[in-house]
Amino acid sequence: MRSDITIIKPKVGWQSLDFRELWRYRELLLSLVMRDIKVRYKQTVLGFSWAIIQPLTTMVVFTLLFGKLAKIPSDGVPYPVFVFSGLLAWNFFQSAVSAGGVSLLSAGGMISKVYFPRIIVPLASIGVSVVDFCISMLILFCLMAIYTLPPTPQMLFLPLFFCGLALTSFGLSAWLSAVTVSYRDFRFVIPFVLQIWMYVTPVIYPVSFIPEKWRFLIYFNPISGWVEGIRSSVLGRDIDWAAIGISSLLTLVIAYIGLKYFERADSRFADVI
Amino acid sequence: MTENSTQFAIQAKGVGKRYVLGGAEQQYDTFRDLLTGIMKAPFSKYKKLSGQVDEDLFWALRNVDFTIPAGQITGVIGRNGAGKSTLLKVLSRITSPTSGRVEIRGRVASLLEVGSGFHPELTGRENIYMNASILGMRRTEVNRKLDDIVQFAEVERFLDTPVKRYSSGMYVRLAFSVAAHVEPDVLLVDEVLAVGDAKFQQRCIGKMSEVGKQGRTVLFVSHNMGLIQDLCSHSLYLKDGQVEHYGTTSEVLPMYLSDGTEQRSEWISDDVSSVLRRVRLIDESGEPINSAGYLSSTFAEVEVCPDRPDSDFIVALRLTDELGRDVLTSWDTDTNSRNTRVGESYRNLCELPRGLLRPGQYFVTVMVRKLKHGYIEMIEEANLEFEVTNIDFMMNRERFGVVLPTLNWECELV
Numbered sequence: 001m002r003s004d005i006t007i008i009k010p011k012v013g014w015q016s017l018d019f020r021e022l023w024r025y026r027e028l029l030l031s032l033v034m035r036d037i038k039v040r041y042k043q044t045v046l047g048f049s050w051a052i053i054q055p056l057t058t059m060v061v062f063t064l065l066f067g068k069l070a071k072i073p074s075d076g077v078p079y080p081v082f083v084f085s086g087l088l089a090w091n092f093f094q095s096a097v098s099a100g101g102v103s104l105l106s107a108g109g110m111i112s113k114v115y116f117p118r119i120i121v122p123l124a125s126i127g128v129s130v131v132d133f134c135i136s137m138l139i140l141f142c143l144m145a146i147y148t149l150p151p152t153p154q155m156l157f158l159p160l161f162f163c164g165l166a167l168t169s170f171g172l173s174a175w176l177s178a179v180t181v182s183y184r185d186f187r188f189v190i191p192f193v194l195q196i197w198m199y200v201t202p203v204i205y206p207v208s209f210i211p212e213k214w215r216f217l218i219y220f221n222p223i224s225g226w227v228e229g230i231r232s233s234v235l236g237r238d239i240d241w242a243a244i245g246i247s248s249l250l251t252l253v254i255a256y257i258g259l260k261y262f263e264r265a266d267s268r269f270a271d272v273i
Numbered sequence: 274m275t276e277n278s279t280q281f282a283i284q285a286k287g288v289g290k291r292y293v294l295g296g297a298e299q300q301y302d303t304f305r306d307l308l309t310g311i312m313k314a315p316f317s318k319y320k321k322l323s324g325q326v327d328e329d330l331f332w333a334l335r336n337v338d339f340t341i342p343a344g345q346i347t348g349v350i351g352r353n354g355a356g357k358s359t360l361l362k363v364l365s366r367i368t369s370p371t372s373g374r375v376e377i378r379g380r381v382a383s384l385l386e387v388g389s390g391f392h393p394e395l396t397g398r399e400n401i402y403m404n405a406s407i408l409g410m411r412r413t414e415v416n417r418k419l420d421d422i423v424q425f426a427e428v429e430r431f432l433d434t435p436v437k438r439y440s441s442g443m444y445v446r447l448a449f450s451v452a453a454h455v456e457p458d459v460l461l462v463d464e465v466l467a468v469g470d471a472k473f474q475q476r477c478i479g480k481m482s483e484v485g486k487q488g489r490t491v492l493f494v495s496h497n498m499g500l501i502q503d504l505c506s507h508s509l510y511l512k513d514g515q516v517e518h519y520g521t522t523s524e525v526l527p528m529y530l531s532d533g534t535e536q537r538s539e540w541i542s543d544d545v546s547s548v549l550r551r552v553r554l555i556d557e558s559g560e561p562i563n564s565a566g567y568l569s570s571t572f573a574e575v576e577v578c579p580d581r582p583d584s585d586f587i588v589a590l591r592l593t594d595e596l597g598r599d600v601l602t603s604w605d606t607d608t609n610s611r612n613t614r615v616g617e618s619y620r621n622l623c624e625l626p627r628g629l630l631r632p633g634q635y636f637v638t639v640m641v642r643k644l645k646h647g648y649i650e651m652i653e654e655a656n657l658e659f660e661v662t663n664i665d666f667m668m669n670r671e672r673f674g675v676v677l678p679t680l681n682w683e684c685e686l687v
Contacts, residue, residue: 007376009373009374010371011369031402035395038394109386110390113367114407116407
């Protein structure tokens with residue numbers, strides 16, 4: 001162990017992620033996720049039930065607004081179940097990206113005082129959203145039980161699609177967190193863009209709601225394939241593999257660019273934060 | 274070959290670190306300037322933020338070379354802005370150097386701050402695990418050392434209380450305690466010891482020298498020359514981002530203390546019509562100084578050339594400590610009934626007595642207050658800086674106070 005030599009030299013140009021080092025710091029990742037989860041509901045009366053109340057309330061409001069009032073079709077599935085299955089995927093994406101985008105900035109104190117692989121910071125902020133997603137999933141299963149919708153074999157694909165969505169969120173978060181360090185404008189841009197993004201994603205409406213002529217447009221949205229895939233797998237409908245394929249491709253591109261950018265900006269973080 | 278390569282703990286070769294300074298924000302004079310400024314701002318700001326502007330470059334470290342053998346405790350000294358903290362940041366990999374190369378053998382822990390990652394809502398126990406994982410400790414390792422950590426910090430009773438309910442002393446004790454138990458091969462310490470109460474500071478210093486005795490390598494940045502002298506066998510003296518000298522502490526320390534080019538220990542007026550001509554700080558033998566031991570006196574030598582009668586000006590001296598607190602103010606009229614003539618030069622000496630000022634950095638402001646009909650018409654001012662060191666005595670850390678005088682005590686039988 002004493003012969004381990006650390007070499008410190010200037011970081012120039014594109015760096016590649018050191019996975020071995022990341023693995024050594026896995027406990028830090030876990031600690032950060034645990035910290036954020038523990039802290040979140042401290043000193044609240046309802047505590048952990050907020051994680052259930054929030055998505056349920058949104059679902060009720062959306063059902064009344066879009067299902068009953070606007071009468072948006074839901075492909076034959078009860079609208080509450082339909083909208084909730086989309087919402088949980090969307091909520092994951094939204095909370096992961098908005099927390100991830102500012103994660104480096106919020107961890108500024110730590111970054112300027114201690115060394116650790118910086119990529120852990122956006123990674124940890126996504127970890128918290130994963131927990132929320134799992135809770136929402138349980139609620140969805142309860143909802144399905146209430147509406148007597150049986151579990152289907154397609155559900156086996158659910159973990160796969162979720163990983164795709166998580167990877168998109170991670171790539172985007174890594175990139176956004178790195179640019180936000182230098183250009184704080186993104187703190188204002190991110191929530192604004194996310195708000196619009198939800199309406200161009202099939203969350204409150206099914207893909208079939210879009211005129212056939214324009215349906216290809218939805219494929220340009222890297223997460224629409226995942227959101228639709230998660231919904232289809234839960235509700236046991238046919239999976240649109242073309243959409244999944246395009247989303248996979250876009251996700252890989254986003255994750256690659258995001259990570260590369262992050263690693264390139266890495267050496268600057270402590271100086272500009 | 275093999276023998277040679279096992280010797281060093283830290284080896285730095287030609288290390289440089291360049292920063293881009295943020296220039297001053299643009300000032301707008303008119304509303305029209307402001308409007309056009311706002312339109313142009315995004316472009317110039319983008320250039321600045323992305324580092325495309327060449328101006329305002331600053332080398333915090335330049336061509337730093339040194340080799341530290343394993344097991345040596347090394348002090349890093351230098352004035353503010355000499356690059357001490359930057360060096361620690363480079364060595365601890367918080368920021369990467371602009372040039373050069375460093376090799377460090379073994380596990381490195383840096384203590385640039387205590388309590389990194391501490392969250393006020395978490396309990397003491399949770400924060401120990403949190404902080405330890407940031408410092409690179411394994412969970413199993415923390416489990417093993419938990420009792421020691423808690424005992425050292427003296428927080429046994431509050432282990433499961435959120436740290437937001439801790440007193441600041443408890444907080445710092447816990448934070449330091451975690452860091453002190455990391456057991457790295459190379460420990461980098463910035464002046465975190467300046468925290469906590471005196472008793473705890475003493476124990477931290479004890480812990481540090483214990484770490485040194487275990488054969489670990491320690492790099493210790495401090496302004497406290499007494500501590501450097503006590504703890505460090507060798508010292509690295511940084512000046513303007515370069516290594517000024519590196520050698521044994523007994524050799525380097527006097528060099529540092531006598532090096533006066535950076536500190537303003539002399540002030541000469543550039544206005545021929547001013548009353549205040551020249552101010553210097555000198556010792557008992559009349560030699561100019563910028564630092565003095567606690568046990569020696571410092572004199573402010575003030576040369577004035579009055580342009581008005583005696584009753585219409587006052588020479589004043591004000592002493593401020595490094596935190597900006599006023600330590601004392603003194604007027605020459607307090608003890609001196611001067612008898613000067615207009616147009617001739619006079620030398621005033623004001624003694625800052627020995628055994629009074631607590632070791633540290635001080636700012637001396639010498640003022641000539643020119644009066645007219647009893648009101649201040651104008652003030653001429655000279656600003657100097659000097660340091661009181663505890664090189665000549667061992668300061669007991671249990672003594673509190675802005676000043677550190679030796680008072681007279683008498684005891685008699687009643």
